[in-house]
Amino acid sequence: MLEVTGLRKVYGSREAVRDLTFSIDRGELVCVVGPSGCGKTTLLRCIAGLLPATAGTVSVAGVPVTGPPPDMAVVFQEYGRSLFPWMTVRQNVELPLKERKVAKERRERLVSESLAAVGLADVPGAYPWQLSGGMQQRVAIARAIAYEPRVLLMDEPFAAVDAQTRAELEDLILALWQRLGTTTLFVTHDIDEAVYLGQRVVVLSSSPTVVLEDLKIDLPAERDQLATRALPRFADLRGHVYAQIQKAKGVR
Amino acid sequence: MKAILRVLGLPALLVLAWWAYSASADNFYVPDPGRVAAAFAETWFGERLLDDALPSLGRLLAGYVVATAVGVGLGVPIGLSARLRATAEPVLEFFRAIPPPVLVPLIMLLAGIDDTMKVLVIVSGCVWPILLNTVEGVRALDGVLADTCRMYGISRRHLILRGASPQIMAGLRQALSVGIILMVISEMFASSSGLGFTIVLFQRGFQIAEMWSGILLLGLLGFALSTAFRWCERRILFWHWSNRA
Incomplete structure (x- = not known):
């Protein structure tokens, strides 16, 4: 449904995104997680057609994105604005x-x-x-x-709300997604949130950004704030993503 | 009761001080408040209201409306286009820096001495704060809201005027006081009616209490207009942080 191929974005002389390739199937909920300042927002704006990419393509249902697609919706981080x-x-x-x-x-x-x-x-x-x-x-x-929308993008939508509200909203997103089956890309800097919500988690490096790993989250489909987070597998996955991101920071 | 006292306390004190001064100084040019009040009633509750005060207000309104249309009409495209801004802004700043009263002799030559001249003088002063504030308001429209519009296919007309309205209103408020000043000044030159004309007429005829009453009327007029403006502003910008209870 959503395909990102060789996406690159350069601002002047600064390379923000180097090479991103991943795809999302119809009805999937995929989280993108990466260290802060890794170009998550740039990626999202390119996918949304709000920002032209330097190279590479984004396509929705086979149609290349050149401007905001009519069947795509975005939930921004800055709800107040x-x-x-x-x-x-x-x-x-x-x-x-x-x-x-x-x-x-x-x-x-x-x-x-x-x-x-x-x-x-x-x-x-x-x-x-x-x-x-x-x-x-x-x-x-x-x-x-x-x-x-056919594709729903969420740009760190819960980064600015308190922890309890955040848990409620995460469950709201899961419930809506299960009911409507909208293809969803959820960008976050929060590893726990990514693992808790996603069917897959795309781990990004720090800027200039590449995909470090495309990880399948093999947790039970029914997620629960207490039970899911208490699973040993949850801790494994979380630890794995954390280690990846730490490693990426170290490399730079 | 306390609230009334707070509002009227200082004005009452000032009138008292005026009265005390005029009583003790016995200055011909400073009549006591009682005489000015009598002159006020005599002068303004009658023909002069129709012949002088209303035409003044009409010209002020006309100039203000034209300045608003021109200021907002030009301000929106200039605010939206960075290129247009870079071209226009130095010129606008130059024109704004010219004190409008000095344009009166020039406009008199170009447009004659009738109402058109007076309205043009008012426009020439009022348009700048409106124009520059509109440019700034449109330029500083919220980026997230603009992205939202693009994403959801919302036409920008929903965003531009409402989004820039706090700055536009700030410009309109400045323009209102500039407009009142220019209304009076334009009537002090080659005029046969209006508040500015009447005040100068009284001064030249040594009708000192009447002259004072004209100044008082201008003060009251300015106060009433700014109160009315504030009332409108509160309704238009009810959503703005400055008006949230």
């Missing part, structure tokens, strides 16, 4: 559908369903800034799923 502060929660979720000229009836159903799915059915008239950080990010997630 990705929602329109002058619009209510409902209007924020509805706007992309309106712009896409989705019929009113269907639009209203999609908006209500997505808001209910993220647990925000009771605050449609609130403004984003009246909500907590975690709730604002839920609005952004509702907007993304109401858009019915």
Whole structure:
């Protein structure tokens, strides 16, 4: 569904991303993890078509990405800045559908369903800034799923929320993914989060970035914050990814 | 009760001080508040309100509206294009640096001495704060929000004016006080009506209390306009951090 081939990005004389190749199958949830400053955001912006790559290609369902693809949604890290502060929660979720000229009836159903799915059915008239950080990010997630994308990109979406909210949101993402089966690329710097969420974890080196490892996460499909994280296998995988990243830092 | 005292306390004290001074100094040019109040009622509750105050306000409004249209209309494209900005900004800074009152003689030559001249003088001063603030507001639009628009196919018209509105409003607020000043100045030259004209007329005719009452009226007018502006601003920018309760 999503293929990244030989992606390279150079800013002036600084090589941010050297050579990235990986792919995501339809319906997969893949996490990309790497040390901070390793070009995760650059990678995501290239995939989203917000930033032209220096070399290499990104394609969605076989179609090369040259600008933001119409069937792709992104949840940004900066939830406070990705929602329109002058619009209510409902209007924020509805706007992309309106712009896409989705019929009113269907639009209203999609908006209500997505808001209910993220647990925000009771605050449609609130403004984003009246909500907590975690709730604002839920609005952004509702907007993304109401858009019915074929590929969902998430750029460290929970990096700025507290630990408890974060666990709740991780489980929300898993539940939504299991229900909707949307192909999802989840970028994070948090190794635990990557292993907990992903079916696969793509481990990146520090900048200039290459893929260190494409690791299959062979944990049971049903994940649970306590049970899954207590599994010996979870600890193995986590330790393995951690060692890879440490090694990558040492090499440089 | 306390709130009322807090609001009216200082004005009352100032009027008292004025009264004390005028009573003790016996200066012909500083009449006591009672006489000014009487002159105020006599002068302004009548024909002069229609003949002088309203035309002044009309010209101020016309100039302000034109300046807003021009300032925002030019500011948006300049703010959006880095190239246009690099070309235009030094020139804009130069024009802004020219004090608008010195343009009055020039505009008088070019546009005559009628209402057009006065409106143009107001526009020539008001347009700069609006234009430069719009440019800055559009230039500094949130990058994440812009990315969001691109990603979700949201047209940028949803973003640009609302996103830049805090800066645009700041420009409009500056322009309002500039506009009032220029309204008066434009009427001090070659004019036959208006508040500025009337005040100069009273001064030349040694109608000192009446002259004071005109100044008082201008003060009240400015206060009323800025209160009205603040009211609108609060409604337009209800979502902005500066207005969140």
